[in-house]
Amino acid sequence: EVQLVESGGGLVQPGRSLRLSCAASGFTFDDFAMHWVRQVPGKGLEWVSCINWNSGKIAYADSVKGRFTISRDNAKNSLYLQMNSLRTEDTALYYCAKDINVYYYGSGSSFDYWGHGTLVTVSS
Amino acid sequence: QSVLTQPPSASGTPGQRVTISCSGSSSNIGTNTVHWYQQLPGSAPKLLIYTDNQRPSGVPDRFSGSRSGTSASLAISGLQSEDEGDYYCATWDGRLNAFYVFGPGTKVTVL
Numbered sequence: 001e002v003q004l005v006e007s008g009g010g011l012v013q014p015g016r017s018l019r020l021s022c023a024a025s026g027f028t029f030d031d032f033a034m035h036w037v038r039q040v041p042g043k044g045l046e047w048v049s050c051i052n053w054n055s056g057k058i059a060y061a062d063s064v065k066g067r068f069t070i071s072r073d074n075a076k077n078s079l080y081l082q083m084n085s086l087r088t089e090d091t092a093l094y095y096c097a098k099d100i101n102v103y104y105y106g107s108g109s110s111f112d113y114w115g116h117g118t119l120v121t122v123s124s
Numbered sequence: 125q126s127v128l129t130q131p132p133s134a135s136g137t138p139g140q141r142v143t144i145s146c147s148g149s150s151s152n153i154g155t156n157t158v159h160w161y162q163q164l165p166g167s168a169p170k171l172l173i174y175t176d177n178q179r180p181s182g183v184p185d186r187f188s189g190s191r192s193g194t195s196a197s198l199a200i201s202g203l204q205s206e207d208e209g210d211y212y213c214a215t216w217d218g219r220l221n222a223f224y225v226f227g228p229g230t231k232v233t234v235l
Binding site: 035037044045046047050059061095100106107108109110111112113114115116117 | 126155157169171175180216227229
C-alpha cells in the first residue's frame with residue numbers, strides 16, 4: 001500500500017524557516033517524480049514545487065521561487081521542502097504527492113497518491 | 125486568480141447527471157491533458173480522472189472526463205450522496221514559470 005506521511009509543520013514567525021518532510025513507502029520511491037501542493041484552509045489547491053527521480057530537474061511556483069528548496073533522499077525514501085523567509089501568505093496545509101509518471105514530471109503529470117498534509121501557520 | 129475557470133458550484137439530486145466545466149487557454153488545456161481531483165470534506169485530494177478521460181483503478185465508471193479545444197469537462201452520472209465535495213481540474217501550463225495549475229474548484233452538492 002502506497003503511503004505518504006508529511007511532518008514538520010507548525011507555527012512559525014514571519015521571516016523564519018521550516019523544513020517539511022515526506023516519508024514514502026509502498027512503491028519504488030526513486031522511480032518517480034514528487035511534488036508539493038498546498039492548500040489554504042477552506043481554499044483551493046496550489047502547486048508549489050516538483051523534483052524528478054534523481055533530483056536532476058526541479059521546478060517551483062513563482063510564489064515560492066528563491067525562498068523554498070525541494071530535495072529528496074532516495075536512500076531514505078524521503079522528500080523535503082526547506083522553506084525560508086516565510087510569509088503569512090505561506091500559511092497552508094502542505095501535501096506531498098506522487099507523480100503518476102515514471103522518472104520525470106511534465107506535460108501529462110498527475111498526482112495519483114497524496115499524503116494527509118502537514119499544517120504550516122506563519123504568524124507573529 | 126487561476127488561469128483555469130470552473131463554476132463555483134454544481135448540484136443535483138441522487139441519480140442525476142452533473143457536469144463540471146473547466147476552461148483554459150492554448151498554453152494549458154489547448155496543448156496539455158487535463159486531470160480531475162475529488163476532495164471530500166476533511167480529506168486529502170484524490171485523483172479521479174487523468175489524461176483527459178482515464179480512470180485510476182477503483183474509481184467508478186460513473187465518473188468520466190473529456191477535453192476539446194481549450195475546455196474540459198467532468199461528468200458524474202448516477203449522482204450519489206457520497207459524491208458531495210470539491211472537484212478540481214488541473215493541467216500543465218506551457219508558459220514560462222507557470223508549470224502545474226489547478227482550477228479554483230467546484231463544490232458539488234447532492235440535494
